[in-house]
Amino acid sequence: MTTDVAKKVAHDKFESQIKTAQATLDTLKAQAETAKANLEIKAIAELLPKGLVIQRKLLELKNSSGDAWEQAKTDLEARIADFERSVQGIASKKAKAS
DSSP states (O other): OOOOOHHHHHHHHHHHHHHHHHHHHHHHHHHHHHHHHHHHOOOHHHHHHHHHHHHHHHHHHHHHOOHHHHHHHHHHHHHHHHHHHHHHHHHHHHHHHO
C-alpha cells in the first residue's frame, strides 16, 4: 500500500521532471526563434548591396541615352523585379512565422 508520503515524493519528482523538461523546451524554442531571426537578418544583409547596385543602375539610366538607355532600362527592370521578389520572400517567411 502506497503511503501519502510516498505519493508526495513521487508527485514532487514528476513535477520536477516536468518543470525541467518544460524549461529545456522553452530554451530550445528561444534558440529556434533567435536562429530564425538571424536568418532573416542575414537575408536582409545580403539584399542591401543589391539595393545599392540598383541605385547606381538608376543613376546610370538617368545619364544614358539611345541604345544605352534601353539596355540600362532592361537591366534595371530585371534587377528591380529580382530585388522585389527577394524582399517579398523575406516578408512572406516572416508573416508565416508570426
